[in-house]
Amino acid sequence: xxxxxxxxxxxxxxxxxxxxxxxxxxxxxxxxxxxxxxxxxxxxxxxxxxxxxxxxxxxxxxxxxxxxxxxxxxxxxxxxxxxxxxxxxxxxxxxxxxxxxxxxxxxxxxxxxxxxxxxxxxxxxxxxxxxxxxxxxxxxxxxxxxxxxxxxxxxxxxxxxxxxxxxxxxxxxxxxxxxxxxxxxxxxxxxxxxxxxxxxxxxxxxxxxxxxxxxxxxxxxxxxxxxxxxxxxxxxxxxxxxxxxxxxxxxxxxxxxxxxxxxxxxxxxxxxxxxxxxxxxxxx
Amino acid sequence: xxxxxxxxxxxxxxxxxxxxxxxxxxxxxxxxxxxxxxxxxxxxxxxxxxxxxxxxxxxxxxxxxxxxxxxxxxxxxxxxxxxxxxxxxxxxxxxxxxxxxxxxxxxxxxxxxxxxxxxxxxxxxxxxxxxxxxxxxxxxxxxxxxxxxxxxxxxxxxxxxxxxxxxxxxxxxxxxxxxxxxxxxxxxxxxxxxxxxxxxxxxxxxxxxxxxxxxxxxxxxxxxxxxxxxxxxxxxxxxxxxxxxxxxxxxxxxxxxxxxxxxxxxxxxxxxxxxxxxxxxxxxxxxxxxxxxxxxxxxxxxxxxxxxxxxxxxxxxxxxxxxxxxxxxxxxxxxxxxxxxxxxxxxxxxxxxxxxxxxxxxxxxxxxxxxxxxxxxxxxxxxxxxxxxxxxxxxxxxxxxxxxxxxxxxxxxxxxxxxxxxxxxxxxxxxxxxxxxxxxxxxx
Numbered sequence: 001x002x003x004x005x006x007x008x009x010x011x012x013x014x015x016x017x018x019x020x021x022x023x024x025x026x027x028x029x030x031x032x033x034x035x036x037x038x039x040x041x042x043x044x045x046x047x048x049x050x051x052x053x054x055x056x057x058x059x060x061x062x063x064x065x066x067x068x069x070x071x072x073x074x075x076x077x078x079x080x081x082x083x084x085x086x087x088x089x090x091x092x093x094x095x096x097x098x099x100x101x102x103x104x105x106x107x108x109x110x111x112x113x114x115x116x117x118x119x120x121x122x123x124x125x126x127x128x129x130x131x132x133x134x135x136x137x138x139x140x141x142x143x144x145x146x147x148x149x150x151x152x153x154x155x156x157x158x159x160x161x162x163x164x165x166x167x168x169x170x171x172x173x174x175x176x177x178x179x180x181x182x183x184x185x186x187x188x189x190x191x192x193x194x195x196x197x198x199x200x201x202x203x204x205x206x207x208x209x210x211x212x213x214x215x216x217x218x219x220x221x222x223x224x225x226x227x228x229x230x231x232x233x234x235x236x237x238x239x240x241x242x243x244x245x246x247x248x249x250x251x252x253x254x255x256x257x258x259x260x261x262x263x264x265x266x267x268x269x270x271x272x273x274x275x276x277x278x279x280x281x282x283x284x
Numbered sequence: 285x286x287x288x289x290x291x292x293x294x295x296x297x298x299x300x301x302x303x304x305x306x307x308x309x310x311x312x313x314x315x316x317x318x319x320x321x322x323x324x325x326x327x328x329x330x331x332x333x334x335x336x337x338x339x340x341x342x343x344x345x346x347x348x349x350x351x352x353x354x355x356x357x358x359x360x361x362x363x364x365x366x367x368x369x370x371x372x373x374x375x376x377x378x379x380x381x382x383x384x385x386x387x388x389x390x391x392x393x394x395x396x397x398x399x400x401x402x403x404x405x406x407x408x409x410x411x412x413x414x415x416x417x418x419x420x421x422x423x424x425x426x427x428x429x430x431x432x433x434x435x436x437x438x439x440x441x442x443x444x445x446x447x448x449x450x451x452x453x454x455x456x457x458x459x460x461x462x463x464x465x466x467x468x469x470x471x472x473x474x475x476x477x478x479x480x481x482x483x484x485x486x487x488x489x490x491x492x493x494x495x496x497x498x499x500x501x502x503x504x505x506x507x508x509x510x511x512x513x514x515x516x517x518x519x520x521x522x523x524x525x526x527x528x529x530x531x532x533x534x535x536x537x538x539x540x541x542x543x544x545x546x547x548x549x550x551x552x553x554x555x556x557x558x559x560x561x562x563x564x565x566x567x568x569x570x571x572x573x574x575x576x577x578x579x580x581x582x583x584x585x586x587x588x589x590x591x592x593x594x595x596x597x598x599x600x601x602x603x604x605x606x607x608x609x610x611x612x613x614x615x616x617x618x619x620x621x622x623x624x625x626x627x628x629x630x631x632x633x634x635x636x637x638x639x640x641x642x643x644x645x646x647x648x649x650x651x652x653x654x655x656x657x658x659x660x661x662x663x664x665x666x667x668x669x670x671x672x673x674x675x676x677x678x679x680x681x682x683x684x685x686x687x688x689x690x691x692x693x694x695x696x697x698x699x700x701x702x703x704x705x706x707x708x709x710x711x712x713x714x715x716x717x718x719x720x721x722x723x724x725x726x727x728x
Contacts, residue, residue: 116379116625119648121708125715125722130378134625138380150680182722203381207373211381 034065036088043085045076049152049174070094075172076153098191099173101156101166103268105141105185106198106260107212108161112137123149128182137211139200141185150180159269168267195231195240195248196268199260202236209258216260226252231261291494293519294532296665298698300456300522300619302495306586307459307579312467314590315603317389321363321594322374322630323349324384328423329430330356335385341368342390345397346572349385352418358431359421360385363572363592365393377597377615377632379625387594400568405478410436413482420564421571421633425556426450426461426525427616429634432561435551436483445549447485448534449476449558451492451499452518452525455617458637460575463588464556465492465499469506471566475558476513478565483551488513490555491534493520522619523696527552529665541692576600576631582610582640591631598627600638609642619697649706660699660709666692670699674709677716682723685716693717 040061048056052073054063063069064085071077071085072094086093113136118127124146127133133142143162155170156177164177168191178186185200199216201208208217218236227246231238238261242248250263262268326332333350343349343362350360366389374384389395403416414433422432438444449472453461465472472490480488492500494517503515518524518533528539531550539545545552556575563569572593579586584605591600601613614621615635631638660670668689676685690713699709 116623121711121715123715125719126708126711129711129714129718130623132379132625134379138382179723179726182718184726203373207381 037061037065040064040085040088043081043088044074045081047076047152047172049076049172049176051075051172051174064089067091070096072096075099075174098168099188100168100171100191101173101175101177101186102189102196102264103141103164103166103185104187104196104198104200105139106163106214106262106269107135107137107140108159108163108269109143110161111214112140112212113210124180125182137201137215139183139202140212142183146180146182147177147186150176152176161269163269165269166267190242193240193242193248194250194263194265195226195252195261196264197238197240197261198268199237204236208236214258214260217258219257221255221257222252222261225255289517291517291519292533293521293524294529294665296663296667296698297521297523297529298663298701299520300701302520303456303579304459304462304495307457307577307588308462308496310459310463310586310588312460312463312575312588312590315592315595315600317364317395317592318595318599319389319391320369320596321366321387321389321592322384322596322628323360323363323387323594324374324376324382324630324632325350325353325360326376326382327360327429327593327632327634328358329428330354330434332383333357333360335371335383337368337371337385339368339371342366343368343387345393345395346400346568346570348419348421348570349387356431356434357418358423358433359419359570361421361570361572362387363594364389365395366390375626375629377624377626377629377635378622379629397567397569397572402564402566402568405482405565410438410482416564417561419570422557422560422564423571423633424554425560425574425633425636426554427455427620427634427636429632432553432557435546435553436479438483438546442546443486443549444483444546444551445486446535446551447476447480447483447488448527448530448545448550448552449488449490449555450525450527450530450552451490451496451503451555452530453496454493454520454522454525455619455621455637456522457579457639458577458617459579460577460588460636461555462496462499464559464575465496466502468559469502471559471562472503472555473506473508473511473513473558474566475561477511478561479551479553479558480513485551486512489534490515491518491524491530492516493518493524495520522701523665523694523698526665526694526696528694532665541689571633574631574633574635576635577637578604578639579637580614580639580641581645582607582613582642591635593633594630596628596630597624597638600631601627601640606640607642610640611643612641612646614639614641619701620695649708651707652705654705654707657704659702659704663698663702665696665698666694668693670709670713671707673716674699674707674712677712677719680719682716682720686720690716690720 041058044057052060054060071082115136116134118134124142124144127142147164148156153170155167156164159165173188201215204218208215220233222238223231229244253261253263331354334353335350337349345365347362349362366387369388370386373381376382417433423429476488507513576591613624697710
């Protein structure tokens with residue numbers, strides 16, 4: 001009997017002690033938080049995608065209150081949403097250039113040479129380990145939709161050539177697809193950059209055309225035809241640098257023998273058919 | 285009545301059907317020279333070599349054609365006398381295009397290896413020895429092709445207490461190490477003696493699974509009295525040839541997670557690597573050829589061949605005769621080997637076998653849900669939870685994967701072999717490991 005009473009007494013004593021300690025801490029150690037933070041976070045999309053460069057929406061809200069960033073950095077919010085955040089804070093919304101994910105490969109099923117059949121687990125990461133999924137090109141898109149699965153905004157769909165097509169309206173430039181692709185084929189580029197190299201194979205001439213109809217064969221004509229400095233040939237591939245030179249014009253792509261460099265208005269691969277993608281069961 | 289001997293082994297593991305009967309009694313046979321040889325610069329783990337020949341240059345058999353491209357890298361030598369005809373992208377057995385040197389064999393050459401005077405191994409110190417091993421192009425011939433000299437470089441303050449020589453050959457079908465032990469025991473023992481002397485090893489043990497009793501006998505017959513080399517018979521189990529499993533089986537010691545055998549004072553090497561070491565230090569012949577088992581239901585005349593490195597796989601299969609119904613060719617063993625995307629790829633330093641399978645023998649498992657039977661846990665020699673790792677990998681939960689020690693998985697495939705639901709466990713785990721490495725590389 002004495003034992004249980006002691007136990008009750010100790011538990012009660014501990015409860016009272018910690019209760020008092022917490023009350024005191026709440027009174028004297030309270031951290032003052034800007035009341036606007038919660039409201040602001042409620043106005044943001046809450047997708048925590050990281051496209052703004054902050055570690056999630058709350059961190060972005062804190063950065064906004066600190067004046068470190070501009071409301072327009074949030075690429076997920078609609079223009080109205082951005083405007084209302086700017087109005088709420090009484091700051092300039094800022095102008096952010098629309099950026100989207102671009103694929104540096106156009107070698108779909110009908111273009112790239114197949115050398116083997118891949119029968120293993122259907123993900124790009126898995127196929128990349130086993131002979132590269134049967135496609136003859138060691139650098140091209142594996143076509144097993146790891147990027148489409150990684151995309152939180154339903155902005156990537158596979159077309160009938162098994163290439164991912166980015167919906168430029170839905171793309172928020174969060175960079176999840178860049179991370180998901182085992183072959184590093186995605187790049188986040190400004191939508192205004194229309195010269196896009198749709199190949200990543202560092203091959204030359206016949207060797208390049210042997211693996212894919214639309215491979216860059218490093219002829220260098222685009223670099224000659226573009227404004228000086230705009231396109232450089234690096235490692236048998238053209239590198240477009242908008243900051244380096246004069247105006248970019250579609251003429252640079254006209255003499256490309258394979259169509260590896262394209263002038264893209266809007267989304268890539270607009271002529272191909274989209275197919276419905278069924279995503280397998282995920283999670284434990 | 286005598287009791288059956290009980291051989292040492294490790295806990296867990298599987299017993300796949302051995303299928304070694306077709307080739308285990310066939311003597312090693314030399315593959316005839318062919319017209320062209322393709323030598324990828326990156327045949328070993330680590331950095332690829334740097335080509336030191338140019339197109340049009342004549343080379344002799346055994347001449348160095350690429351120098352090591354870094355510390356974890358080895359030299360590459362011409363397997364034939366001939367002429368360099370191409371330097372550029374060629375197919376690696378994994379299907380990728382990689383930098384390679386192509387050599388056309390001189391049809392009028394006798395292809396006799398002109399023995400240069402062997403380096404004076406007894407007189408040299410350890411660091412010179414290690415340089416020699418690197419320049420001889422030595423890699424582990426068991427399959428992983430890890431540069432040998434890296435293993436011999438003992439860190440400061442570490443001693444090589446035990447030298448473990450791996451003669452398990454636990455993969456089904458493969459018998460090339462078996463034949464090396466039976467036919468070249470003197471070279472194997474000589475290699476062990478050289479290495480044990482250079483590393484000042486406390487003792488050497490050669491572990492051989494007891495499905496190769498003739499191998500054990502021939503090695504024992506060549507061990508000199510008082511040489512502190514022991515031939516240790518082991519029970520037959522997969523994956524006993526994995527170095528951490530071998531250490532558990534032979535010495536009952538465990539290599540801590542994320543550590544190397546060297547951390548507990550053990551160096552592990554393959555028997556064929558030992559014979560290659562002896563070839564270099566006794567005859568001056570660098571690593572230009574290796575024993576390869578060609579077998580499987582798709583092969584007409586199975587064989588254990590000594591193949592010059594760089595021989596196109598198509599030529600090897602043509603020599604042994606390949607069945608028209610062959611549907612898949614695997615390089616290495618059936619458990620850990622890699623299905624080939626193209627037969628134009630060459631035999632590499634790490635190629636232990638070429639196995640051709642016909643349609644009936646290729647497994648296309650239908651995948652069902654995991655039934656939580658736990659057989660994969662019973663199979664895993666590293667005591668991981670493969671089923672959980674596979675599910676985490678499928679869901680892309682990389683942090684959880686790392687917390688569950690995915691990086692300690694040796695990818696032996698025992699879990700996939702034992703899974704009654706046909707879940708491609710090891711493939712998922714490998715994809716997960718790749719994703720973790722990819723994330724580390726991109727996020728710095």
